[in-house]
Amino acid sequence: xxxxxxxxxxxxxxxxxxxxxxxxxxxxxxxxxxxxxxxxxxxxxxxxxxxxxxxxxxxxxxxxxxxxxxxxxxxxxxxxxxxxxxxxxxxxxxxxxxxxxxxxxxxxxxxxxxxxxxxxxxxxxxxxxxxxxxxxxxxxxxxxxxxxxxxxxxxxxxxxxxxxxxxxxxxxxxxxxxxxxxxxxxxxxxxxxxxxxxxxxxxxxxxxxxxxxxxxxxxxxxxxxxxxxxxxxxxxxxxxxxxxxxxxxxxxxxxxxxxxxxxxxxxxxxxxxxxxxxxxxxxxxxxxxxxxx
Amino acid sequence: xxxxxxxxxxxxxxxxxxxxxxxxxxxxxxxxxxxxxxxxxxxxxxxxxxxxxxxxxxxxxxxxxxxxxxxxxxxxxxxxxxxxxxxxxxxxxxxxxxxxxxxxxxxxxxxxxxxxxxxxxxxxxxxxxxxxxxxxxxxxxxxxxxxxxxxxxxxxxxxxxxxxxxxxxxxxxxxxxxxxxxxxxxxxxxxxxxxxxxxxxxxxxxxxxxxxxxxxxxxxxxxxxxxxxxxxxxxxxxxxxxxxxxxxxxxxxxxxxxxxxxxxxxxxxxxxxxxxxxxxxxxxxxxxxxxxxxxxxxxxxxxxxxxxxxxxxxxxxxxxxxxxxxxxxxxxxxxxxxxxxx
Numbered sequence: 266x267x268x269x270x271x272x273x274x275x276x277x278x279x280x281x282x283x284x285x286x287x288x289x290x291x292x293x294x295x296x297x298x299x300x301x302x303x304x305x306x307x308x309x310x311x312x313x314x315x316x317x318x319x320x321x322x323x324x325x326x327x328x329x330x331x332x333x334x335x336x337x338x339x340x341x342x343x344x345x346x347x348x349x350x351x352x353x354x355x356x357x358x359x360x361x362x363x364x365x366x367x368x369x370x371x372x373x374x375x376x377x378x379x380x381x382x383x384x385x386x387x388x389x390x391x392x393x394x395x396x397x398x399x400x401x402x403x404x405x406x407x408x409x410x411x412x413x414x415x416x417x418x419x420x421x422x423x424x425x426x427x428x429x430x431x432x433x434x435x436x437x438x439x440x441x442x443x444x445x446x447x448x449x450x451x452x453x454x455x456x457x458x459x460x461x462x463x464x465x466x467x468x469x470x471x472x473x474x475x476x477x478x479x480x481x482x483x484x485x486x487x488x489x490x491x492x493x494x495x496x497x498x499x500x501x502x503x504x505x506x507x508x509x510x511x512x513x514x515x516x517x518x519x520x521x522x523x524x525x526x527x528x529x530x531x532x533x534x535x536x537x538x539x540x541x542x543x544x545x546x547x548x549x550x551x552x553x554x555x556x557x558x
Numbered sequence: 559x560x561x562x563x564x565x566x567x568x569x570x571x572x573x574x575x576x577x578x579x580x581x582x583x584x585x586x587x588x589x590x591x592x593x594x595x596x597x598x599x600x601x602x603x604x605x606x607x608x609x610x611x612x613x614x615x616x617x618x619x620x621x622x623x624x625x626x627x628x629x630x631x632x633x634x635x636x637x638x639x640x641x642x643x644x645x646x647x648x649x650x651x652x653x654x655x656x657x658x659x660x661x662x663x664x665x666x667x668x669x670x671x672x673x674x675x676x677x678x679x680x681x682x683x684x685x686x687x688x689x690x691x692x693x694x695x696x697x698x699x700x701x702x703x704x705x706x707x708x709x710x711x712x713x714x715x716x717x718x719x720x721x722x723x724x725x726x727x728x729x730x731x732x733x734x735x736x737x738x739x740x741x742x743x744x745x746x747x748x749x750x751x752x753x754x755x756x757x758x759x760x761x762x763x764x765x766x767x768x769x770x771x772x773x774x775x776x777x778x779x780x781x782x783x784x785x786x787x788x789x790x791x792x793x794x795x796x797x798x799x800x801x802x803x804x805x806x807x808x809x810x811x812x813x814x815x816x817x818x819x820x821x822x823x824x825x826x827x828x829x830x831x832x833x834x835x836x837x838x839x840x841x842x843x844x845x846x847x848x849x850x851x852x853x854x855x856x857x858x859x860x861x862x863x864x865x866x867x868x869x870x871x872x873x874x875x876x877x878x879x880x881x882x883x884x885x886x887x888x889x890x891x892x893x894x895x896x897x898x899x900x
Binding site: 281288312492541 | 572773
């Protein structure tokens with residue numbers, strides 16, 4: 266029976282395939298185009314005369330002697346100090362992911378195992394916090410940070426990103442821990458474990474699927490953030506995204522524009538690779554969010 | 559779990575949230591009640607062989623002294639909230655008195671910075687959300703009919719626009735629609751108008767931003783719908799099939815009703831997230847014609863001469879009010895869900 270229901274007529278298959286192809290073009294093509302264009306010079310990628318120059322590399326050939334060039338990459342990584350920005354992004358991302366998972370697992374475990382009413386209020390407050398636009402929080406940080414003289418350095422930004430990330434991590438891990446049977450750690454408690462020991466020896470070995478998902482979202486937040494990093498870091502400590510924006514501020518210098526294009530590629534490529542590997546976890550996380558708000 | 563154990567488990571995360579989410583909101587509010595210190599002016603007499611002139615100039619020393627004593631500025635109460643750059647009560651009253659038609663009044667009000675930004679923010683929210691839901695649903699339906707082998711790659715391709723940060727996403731599109739980029743140039747050829755540019759008119763820029771918003775948000779709707787489609791019960795579908803319902807009818811009367819709650823969830827999240835629209839405006843260099851509330855705050859904090867903490871704080875508070883308004887239905891839903899769970 267199932268097979269008859271799920272059998273599709275030829276027309277549906279054709280229309281469907283065309284639509285999917287159309288949709289994939291819209292969602293993937295811009296990235297492919299940028300990747301392609303990053304190996305050209307500006308006169309080709311933004312071609313005043315004829316956009317087909319971007320394909321043939323007409324000006325690239327004149328300027329560099331070949332139809333493709335890695336000049337923009339070389340320059341942005343050396344002169345543009347993009348390597349430094351990459352390093353900063355790595356430091357920020359790794360620290361944010363590990364700290365937020367550490368705090369988040371402890372908190373979410375407690376929330377999922379406590380039967381008192383205040384857990385509900387904590388979760389609701391977390392939900393409200395999750396909805397706060399980041400820029401409104403940043404406007405609250407700047408003044409105190411200037412006064413305390415901790416503005417502009419990486420540790421401050423890391424802590425801020427961890428905090429901003431906590432509400433979502435808490436909700437995600439809370440709904441994950443709810444699916445871990447209570448009997449598991451309860452039996453450990455009966456055998457004389459403390460709650461911390463139960464967490465350490467019983468829960469930790471089985472919590473990895475949930476932690477990977479939560480870690481993935483923390484990573485995306487830290488890696489992609491612009492609002493917080495652009496306003497809380499000084500130029501020297503910029504991570505990749507604000508760095509790219511900084512290149513754009515200097516449109517007048519023709520070369521720098523291509524720095525931004527090549528840096529966009531350098532910044533997105535690792536992200537896409539990670540997502541390719543962890544696609545399943547990402548989607549399961551988004552759906553957990555859907556069920557739990 | 560006993561209270562004491564719970565407390566120690568939750569302490570680190572609670573501390574982080576209170577210190578870096580709770581307190582900043584309070585701090586923002588406190589800042590919004592203050593305004594920048596006035597500069598101390600002094601008269602200086604300049605004498606040269608042709609006579610003496612008096613100039614007014616800033617007394618740097620005295621200004622710095624006040625600045626050091628009162629770094630936050632002077633107390634202004636709710637003054638910042640009603641000044642020209644925010645709720646602009648005086649200007650609105652004046653406009654109301656001096657205009658005869660609703661149209662004129664509207665024009666004046668919508669040219670005030672805050673209302674202009676509010677109009678764009680709301681337009682963006684409400685123009686992006688419905689297409690996102692419809693498109694996300696259609697994409698989910700079509701991906702769902704595909705063979706299993708293909709699904710992995712296609713799902714990956716579909717979620718790309720959501721993974722990249724809005725700034726990079728909008729830049730990537732912006733470079734294509736630039737009048738010298740591939741799409742921009744093609745459009746010029748298509749309409750045979752060498753001056754046609756998506757950046758040229760404010761309407762076109764708004765439309766571009768909205769299209770970007772749809773592009774960026776559809777993957778999220780897709781993922782949620784796609785997962786929900788897996789939970790559609792098979793029995794009613796089979797029953798409908800036996801009774802002779804067509805594919806369209808089965809989708810219309812069984813699948814869609816099943817997905818209603820999911821659609822409301824997507825709608826609320828979309829509205830909330832798009833209310834903070836800000837990075838695309840920078841990515842598309844659209845500051846000239848499209849400003850959003852978040853962009854106003856960013857601009858105050860990026861001010862070249864002096865950061866306008868008061869102004870940024872006031873806009874932040876008003877933005878949070880807007881978010882609270884949008885958030886109420888979500889909260890009520892979660893509340894009910896939680897009660898039934900117990």
